[in-house]
Each structure stands twice: as C-alpha cells, then as structure tokens.
Amino acid sequence: MEPILAMKGITKTFPGVIALSDVSFDLYKGELHALVGENGAGKSTLMKILSGLYKADSGDLILRGEKIVSTGLREMIGHRIGVIYQELNLIPYLSVAENIFIGREPLNRVNGIDWKKMRSMTKELLEPFNLDIDVTQKVCTLGAAYQQIIEIAKALSLKAEILVMDEPTAALTGNEVDKLFDIIAKLKNDGVSIIYISHRLEEVHHLADRITILRDGKHVVTKKRGEMSNDEMVRHMVGRVLEEQYPQYESTPGDPVLEVKNLTKKGICENLSFTARSGEILGFVGLVGAGRTEIMQTIYGYRKKEGGEIFMNGKKVEIRNCQDAVQKGIALIPEERKQQGLILGMSVFDNAALAVLDLYSRTGGILKRSKINAEVNKMIDSMDIKTPSVRQLVKNLSGGNQQKVVLAKWFIRHCDVYIFDEPTRGIDVGAKVEIFRLMQNLALRGAAVVMISSELPEVMNIADRIAVVFEGRIVKEFARGELNEEQVMEYSLGLHEKKHA
Amino acid sequence: MNKTLDMKQVVKNNGVLIVFFIICIGLSFLSPYFFTLNNILNIFRQTSIYGVIAVGMTFVILTGGIDLSVGSILALSGMICAGLMKNNGVNAFAASLIAILVGGGLGLVNGLLITLGKIAPFVVTLGMVTIARGLTLIYSKGYPVSGFSSSFREIGGGYFLGIPIPAIIFVITVVIAWYILNHTRLGRYTYAIGGNEETVTLSGINVKFYKTMVYVIVGIASGLSALILTSRLNSAEAIAGQGYELDVIAAVVIGGTSLSGGRGTIIGTLIGALLIGVINNGMNLLGISPYFQQVVKGCLIIGAVILDRLRDETN
Numbered sequence: 001m002e003p004i005l006a007m008k009g010i011t012k013t014f015p016g017v018i019a020l021s022d023v024s025f026d027l028y029k030g031e032l033h034a035l036v037g038e039n040g041a042g043k044s045t046l047m048k049i050l051s052g053l054y055k056a057d058s059g060d061l062i063l064r065g066e067k068i069v070s071t072g073l074r075e076m077i078g079h080r081i082g083v084i085y086q087e088l089n090l091i092p093y094l095s096v097a098e099n100i101f102i103g104r105e106p107l108n109r110v111n112g113i114d115w116k117k118m119r120s121m122t123k124e125l126l127e128p129f130n131l132d133i134d135v136t137q138k139v140c141t142l143g144a145a146y147q148q149i150i151e152i153a154k155a156l157s158l159k160a161e162i163l164v165m166d167e168p169t170a171a172l173t174g175n176e177v178d179k180l181f182d183i184i185a186k187l188k189n190d191g192v193s194i195i196y197i198s199h200r201l202e203e204v205h206h207l208a209d210r211i212t213i214l215r216d217g218k219h220v221v222t223k224k225r226g227e228m229s230n231d232e233m234v235r236h237m238v239g240r241v242l243e244e245q246y247p248q249y250e251s252t253p254g255d256p257v258l259e260v261k262n263l264t265k266k267g268i269c270e271n272l273s274f275t276a277r278s279g280e281i282l283g284f285v286g287l288v289g290a291g292r293t294e295i296m297q298t299i300y301g302y303r304k305k306e307g308g309e310i311f312m313n314g315k316k317v318e319i320r321n322c323q324d325a326v327q328k329g330i331a332l333i334p335e336e337r338k339q340q341g342l343i344l345g346m347s348v349f350d351n352a353a354l355a356v357l358d359l360y361s362r363t364g365g366i367l368k369r370s371k372i373n374a375e376v377n378k379m380i381d382s383m384d385i386k387t388p389s390v391r392q393l394v395k396n397l398s399g400g401n402q403q404k405v406v407l408a409k410w411f412i413r414h415c416d417v418y419i420f421d422e423p424t425r426g427i428d429v430g431a432k433v434e435i436f437r438l439m440q441n442l443a444l445r446g447a448a449v450v451m452i453s454s455e456l457p458e459v460m461n462i463a464d465r466i467a468v469v470f471e472g473r474i475v476k477e478f479a480r481g482e483l484n485e486e487q488v489m490e491y492s493l494g495l496h497e498k499k500h501a
Numbered sequence: 502m503n504k505t506l507d508m509k510q511v512v513k514n515n516g517v518l519i520v521f522f523i524i525c526i527g528l529s530f531l532s533p534y535f536f537t538l539n540n541i542l543n544i545f546r547q548t549s550i551y552g553v554i555a556v557g558m559t560f561v562i563l564t565g566g567i568d569l570s571v572g573s574i575l576a577l578s579g580m581i582c583a584g585l586m587k588n589n590g591v592n593a594f595a596a597s598l599i600a601i602l603v604g605g606g607l608g609l610v611n612g613l614l615i616t617l618g619k620i621a622p623f624v625v626t627l628g629m630v631t632i633a634r635g636l637t638l639i640y641s642k643g644y645p646v647s648g649f650s651s652s653f654r655e656i657g658g659g660y661f662l663g664i665p666i667p668a669i670i671f672v673i674t675v676v677i678a679w680y681i682l683n684h685t686r687l688g689r690y691t692y693a694i695g696g697n698e699e700t701v702t703l704s705g706i707n708v709k710f711y712k713t714m715v716y717v718i719v720g721i722a723s724g725l726s727a728l729i730l731t732s733r734l735n736s737a738e739a740i741a742g743q744g745y746e747l748d749v750i751a752a753v754v755i756g757g758t759s760l761s762g763g764r765g766t767i768i769g770t771l772i773g774a775l776l777i778g779v780i781n782n783g784m785n786l787l788g789i790s791p792y793f794q795q796v797v798k799g800c801l802i803i804g805a806v807i808l809d810r811l812r813d814e815t816n
Contacts, residue, residue, distance in 0.1 A: 302703065326705025340703050343696035345763050354693055355704045357686045365686035409704065 002065055004029045004193050005050075005162055010059035012045055019045040020217045022059070027162065032184065032194040034208035036201070038237050038428030040398045042217040043197050047164050050195075051083040052076035082155025083164040090147055092140035097122040099139050100154045125153050129183060145176030149183065156192075163187065164195045169203060170426065173288040181207065199428070201230050215239050238430045246461035247433060249440040253464065254278040256314070257448035258330070258417045260299060263308035268294040269472035272308070276417060276448035281439060283463025284452045286492050291472040292452045293335055296419050300325045300332045312416065326355065329416035333406055333423060335452075337399070341406040344395035348387050351394050352376045352408040359413070379408045383438070400431025407438055418442055419450040424458065436462050456485050470494045516808040517755060517769070521776045528783040535786055545668035548778035550730050551745055552671045552771070555752040556678045557722025559770045560715040562753050563682075565695045565762025566622035568716060570611065571723045571749055573633035575742035578604040579727035580637045583646035583737030586653065593653035601724035607633055608720020612713030622716075630746075637739045647736035657733025667729045674722065679767045687714060695762025751798065752777055755805040776801070 003026040012020040020042045027033050035043050048054045050061070052071040061068045063079055090099045097118045098105070106121065108114040122135040129149055139147060148168055155163055169177045184194065184207060198204055204211060205225065212222040213236045220236045221228075228236075234245070258276040263269055268291050276282045284292045297303045299310060301319040310317055312328050319325045325332070334340035342351055353376050360368045360375070380390055385404045387397055394405055403423065410418060420439065424432045439462070443449050453459045459466055460480065468476040468491040476483075476491040483491075490496055529536040554571050561568045582600035585591040591599070607629065614625045659666045682688035690711045693701045702708045723742075731737045756773030758765025777798065784794050 300703075322703055323705045323707050332703060334703055339697070340699050343693055343700050343763070346692065346696050350689070350693070353689075354701070354706070357689055358706075361686055367684050367686060367689070369684065
C-alpha cells in the first residue's frame with residue numbers, strides 16, 4: 001500500500017542550528033503514527049513544515065503519491081492536512097460555531113452571517129462526538145477537553161484526512177483523556193490518519209500503530225507498537241542509558257519548617273492542615289481540580305486566605321501577599337512556567353537575578369552589580385543550563401532549561417521552603433532527572449520541599465511523604481511505599497469515603 | 502556573506518539613529534544655518550521641554566502603562582509655581598520645589614488609582630487630563646500669570662558655560678534616568694513588570710509600589726518641564742502643555758520603547774526626542790508649513806514602529 005504521506009530527507013536549518021537533518025517520515029491511511037522525542041528533537045519543526053508554516057531547505061513532501069512543491073499554510077489546508085497545536089488557537093469570546101466556521105461563515109442573501117445555517121452545520125459536525133454543549137456557547141466557558149474536540153471538529157470540517165495532534169492530553173484530566181481516546185479511535189475507523197506527538201509514553205504505547213523517535217533533529221528509529229519497551233524508547237530518546245528515571249537519596253527529616261493549620265478558603269479548601277519538615281520532600285497528589293495549586297497559592301499569599309494559621313520554624317507568620325511569603329523564606333515555583341515563572345522577553349541573567357535584587361542592594365535600591373553577577377553566574381554554571389550566554393533571551397531556551405532558570409532564581413535566594421507546582425510538566429526525560437536531583441539537593445541542604453505533581457509514578461518515587469488531596473481536603477497521608485498507585489487513585493477519587501458510607 | 506549580514510543587523514538595530522544622522526546630514530546641506538553651534542544648542546533647548554517628560558514617560562511605558570495627563574500636570578505645576586511667586590511672594594527656589602512636588606503628587610494619585618484602584622492607566626490618566634486642567638483654570642481663574650524674577654527666568658533662558666540651562670537639565674535628567682534604569686532595583690523591576698507582571702508578583706516583589714513609582718517619576722518630570730516652560734515664556738498659562746502627551750509618547754516610541762512594555766532604553770528616548778526636535782527645527786529653517794510638519798511627525802511614529810517590527814522579526 002502507498003503511504004498517504006511521505007516526507008523524505010527533510011533538512012531544515014535556522015541560523016546557527018540544524019533543526020532537522022535528513023529526516024524521513026511516512027503515514028498510512030487510517031494509521032496513528034506517534035512522533036516521540038525530547039524537547040528540541042525536531043518534532044515541532046517537522047510538523048511546521050507539514051503545516052506549511054516553514055519551508056524545508058531540502059527534501060521531498062509526497063502527498064497521495066504526488067510531490068508537493070511550494071507550500072503555504074493555506075495550500076496545506078487545501079491538501080486536507082489539519083494541525084492542532086499544543087496551545088489551542090480558539091478565540092475565547094466567540095461561540096463554538098463561530099470558531100469552527102471562522103473565515104468561511106455561511107452567508108444569507110444580504111451577505112450577513114446565516115446564523116441558523118451555521119448553528120445547524122455545527123450541530124451536525126459535533127454530532128458524532130456526543131457532547132453536551134450548546135453551539136452558541138462562548139468557547140471560554142468550556143474546559144480544555146471540549147476545546148480540544150472543537151479544534152478537531154474544525155479540522156474535520158475542513159475535510160482533513162491527515163490530523164496532527166501536538167501533546168493533546170497535556171491539559172486534560174483522566175476522564176477527558178478517555179473521551180479524547182474514544183474520539184481518536186472513531187477517527188481512525190473513519191480512515192483519518194493521525195500524527196500524534198506526546199511525551200507520555202504510556203499514551204503512545206496505548207494508541208500508536210507505529211512509533212518514530214527523533215533525537216537532535218535526526219531520525220533514530222521507527223517501530224511498530226509492541227516492538228519497543230519503555231526503557232528502549234527512553235534510551236533512544238536521550239541517546240544514552242539513563243541510569244535511573246527516579247534518582248534515590250537518603251532523606252533526613254528534621255524539624256517542622258512550614259506548618260499550615262486549618263487553612264480555609266471558600267471554594268478551595270476547608271480546615272486544611274499539614275506540616276512540611278526540613279530535609280524531606282512532601283508530595284501532593286490528587287486529580288486536576290482537587291485544589292492543590294490553589295491551596296499552595298493561598299499559603300503563598302497569591303490568594304487571600306479566609307481562615308487558618310501558618311507557622312514558619314515554629315513561629316506564627318502573617319502572609320498577606322507574595323512579598324510576605326518570600327520575605328519569610330517561602331519560594332513557589334509555579335505550574336505555568338511561561339506565564340508565572342519567567343519573563344520570556346528578558347535574558348537568562350535578568351530572570352535568575354529577579355528574586356534576589358533586594359538582598360544585594362545598598363540603600364536607595366542601588367544594586368551591587370558585581371555581587372549579583374557573581375552569584376547569578378555561579379548558580380547558572382552549577383545548574384548546567386544549556387544556553388549560549390547568560391544574555392540569551394529565556395524564550396529561546398527549551399522547556400527543561402527554562403525550568404532550570406526558574407529554579408536558579410529561587411536557589412540563589414536560599415529559602416527555607418520550596419513549593420514546586422508540577423515541576424516537570426512539558427520537560428523531557430533527561431531534564432526531569434536533573435530537576436529531581438536538584439529537589440533532593442535542596443532537601444539535603446535542609447530545606448523543606450513541597451511538590452505537587454499529576455504524574456503519579458513521579459510523586460510515588462520522589463516524595464518521602466505523600467498527601468492525597470480530594471475536594472480541597474487532605475484525605476490521606478502516607479510514607480513512600482506504603483500504598484500502591486491503585487490505592488492512591490481510590491483516595492484521589494474519593495472512593496474510600498463511599499466505601500465507608 | 503557574514504559581513505553583509507552584519508551590516509543588515511547594524512542597520513536594523515540602530516535604525517532610528519541612522520535615520521537621525523541622515524536627516525542631520527541632509528539638513529546641513531539644505532540649510533547653512535542648521536549645523537551651527539547656535540542652532541544645535543537651540544534644538545536642545547526646544548527639545549528639553551518635552552524631552553524631560555519623555556524621560557519620565559519611558560519608565561511608564563516600560564511597565565506597559567501610559568500617562569496621558571502629562572500636559573495637564575505641567576500646566577497645573579507651572580501655574581501654582583507662578584501663582585506662589587507672584588501672589589504669595591514665595592521665592593523662586595521654594596516655588597520651583599513645590600511645582601515639582603505638585604507634579605509628583607499628581608503622579609502619585611495616578612499611580613495609586615492604577616495600582617490600588619485597579620483601573621487601567623489609560624482611563625485614570627485620561628480622567629486626570631481634565632481634572633488637572635480644570636484645577637489649573639480654577640486656581641488661575643483663567644488668567645495668565647506673567648513677569649517673574651530674573652533668577653527664575655534663568656531656568657529657561659540662562660546659560661552655563663555657554664550651554665542653555667534647559668539643555669543641561671535635559672541631559673542631567675537623561676543621565677539620572679539611565680542610572681536608575683540600569684543600576685537600581687526600581688529600574689530593573691520597571692523592565693521586569695513590563696515583561697511579565699505576574700511573574701514579578703510571584704517573585705515576591707511589591708509590584709504595586711514600583712508601578713506607582715513610575716507615575717510619580719513622570720509627574721516629577723512634568724513638574725520639572727513646567728519650570729522650564731514657565732520660565733522661558735516668563736508666563737504661566739492655563740492652556741500650557743496642551744497636546745504635549747503626543748510629542749512625549751512619540752519621542753519614547755520613536756526611540757524604540759515597546760508600547761507593550763519590557764523593552765526600550767533611555768538613550769533611545771533621547772534620540773527619539775532629538776529627532777522630533779531636529780525635524781521641527783529643520784522644517785522651520787526650510788520654511789515648510791507647520792501643517793505639513795504634523796504629517797511628517799505622524800509618518801515618523803509609524804515608520805519607527807515598522808522599523809521595530811522588522812528588527813523583532815529578524816532577531
């Protein structure tokens with residue numbers, strides 16, 4: 001059988017970087033072909049060439065047996081290729097119907113929009129997805145999963161036969177993921193071919209007919225499902241043997257550092273209490289929406305608490321805003337790295353220095369330049385941040401290196417408590433291990449480390465103690481190894497309470 | 502190949518500076534008077550009035566904000582200064598100091614409404630445009646106040662070592678602002694807030710304080726500019742400074758500061774202000790109608806932003 005799509009010997013360079021070198025990739029009708037690799041391996045560049053956003057320097061693009069010469073975004077849509085980017089491209093304040101038919105709205109006799117027709121066309125289009133939504137609803141009122149599905153519907157309405165999905169489950173919860181997988185299965189049945197980019201190897205094993213791994217802009221291997229184990233995939237991705245996915249260390253729990261007592265905030269938590277001790281990592285697990293992020297933000301003063309007390313090193317502290325929290329020795333490494341952790345348009349240096357300028361300045365806010373330079377450069381060196389220079393803008397770094405910049409910012413400050421919110425989200429396997437090591441080093445240094453993660457295996461292996469959050473309450477606390485993943489899931493879903501009842 | 506690429510980069514990164522030099526060279530050929538010491542000092546003196554405010558405005562725009570009320574603040578500060586001297590017999594030094602404080606005070610009001618009141622800078626300062634103008638009219642009852650002591654007239658009309666004092670004030674303002682932006686917390690936070698306010702908040706920095714401060718700074722700059730203008734005209738008028746915000750914002754934008762914040766330099770603002778000054782001066786020398794000058798200024802603003810965009814796309 002002829003592949004519906006064949007990309008042959010694709011090479012693409014950017015000033016100073018070879019993004020892709022002689023990469024080949026093909027896709028058969030009705031197939032799901034997963035594209036896997038670390039950040040910066042060239043997956044996105046390859047897909048941008050397919051979508052017509054970039055032009056390859058050399059190599060052939062063969063669609064349905066025909067060679068495509070000139071490409072542009074519109075032309076590729078015309079070739080029935082639909083790309084769903086990781087950052088969804090819907091317009092939040094327009095309705096579902098408008099989003100799907102934007103730019104090709106059905107018109108009535110006076111060239112106005114034929115709303116009735118547009119609504120019925122949308123309903124028809126969404127029918128197979130079985131959604132309980134109103135097509136006139138504004139997109140911003142919908143969850144991430146629905147938005148994802150609307151993007152898919154939009155691509156299908158453009159008669160897409162080849163669908164590219166870039167990390168489609170990154171923002172989805174467990175149920176939503178299942179729903180998406182059902183839809184993917186249905187699409188394949190209908191003969192749609194899918195290119196699926198994901199970091200989550202479990203997903204890839206579950207969905208893919210074939211798996212292709214890229215590394216450093218080169219094609220490494222293409223194999224059928226089941227022909228590669230997880231370990232083998234990881235080895236191909238990083239190009240070296242990872243001695244361990246979860247590094248081990250000896251924790252030395254000491255005195256309580258951060259004590260939270262009866263924290264209350266309407267809609268987030270009620271009478272929530274926990275203690276983080278020096279020298280250990282305390283993990284927080286729970287479903288997305290259980291309120292873990294919001295609880296930490298409330299402790300940190302980003303949200304106003306309504307009740308409860310916070311103690312630092314045995315002394316009661318008043319935290320009214322983030323400034324108070326930082327002054328008292330708490331650092332928060334937020335989940336939304338780009339929106340909340342970094343200033344993308346500023347340099348590595350400026351980002352790393354941001355939280356310590358107050359420590360290194362004279363009266364009147366005059367900076368001690370040489371001191372700051374020394375401290376920041378030392379930290380950047382010690383963290384092995386891959387950047388051509390400290391003057392490089394942060395937006396040009398890969399996800400893992402960006403995260404290291406956020407960590408550097410807080411490590412320079414020497415806080416007592418470090419709260420990590422999803423520290424490894426969107427980060428490749430190699431960098432994850434480094435981040436875990438850095439967290440363990442903090443604990444060894446005597447800091448109290450708090451870690452929120454939605455990747456269950458990660459918390460179960462890295463945290464010394466684990467708290468399960470369900471509907472804004474801690475429903476279970478246990479030491480590493482005491483419970484297995486299934487038991488933790490039961491607590492996360494609140495099933496233990498139903499059992500008792 | 503590398504050489505030509507470098508040249509392209511140089512042109513793109515210093516576009517406004519190159520345009521500035523080309524215009525200066527062109528004008529030197531067109532008018533024999535243009536490139537004389539006298540005229541150059543004259544340009545500096547004329548530029549200083551809105552240039553000083555532009556220096557303050559650079560801080561505001563770097564945070565991603567805007568201040569439309571600088572012209573009105575200038576009018577009120579100038580009028581109070583004039584009134585204190587003429588009607589209350591306050592000496593020139595004290596009256597000048599009070600004028601600057603009035604400017605800073607109005608800036609503080611703007612800043613607090615923006616940060617604590619959580620109102621958009623555009624709206625707050627738009628309101629302040631008419632509030633300060635109205636207060637000026639109430640205070641002066643609509644009449645100009647003129648005729649000041651010779652010591653006060655020195656500020657706008659005097660010379661020091663042959664250099665006009667307004668030009669000296671302008672240059673000193675630029676140097677101080679450069680130092681603040683590059684060597685103090687206030688300066689670095691100004692850039693950081695414009696880059697990503699949420700990140701700065703979560704980094705434990707008192708964003709509200711620093712954001713308020715930039716409006717105080719532009720207020721002080723407006724007060725300072727009021728002294729130069731009032732002294733130079735030897736008169737304070739209620740309509741003084743009307744429309745100045747446009748020249749001021751134009752100077753900052755032409756100087757390469759991004760209206761969305763986070764990016765820009767004080768040297769850029771200096772060049773932007775001088776470029777407007779040179780064009781005004783040059784067209785006056787060539788006898789071009791002031792109506793036409795407005796068109797040129799408008800084109801310049803748009804051209805500068807296009808240049809900026811080109812630079813962004815290549816980098």
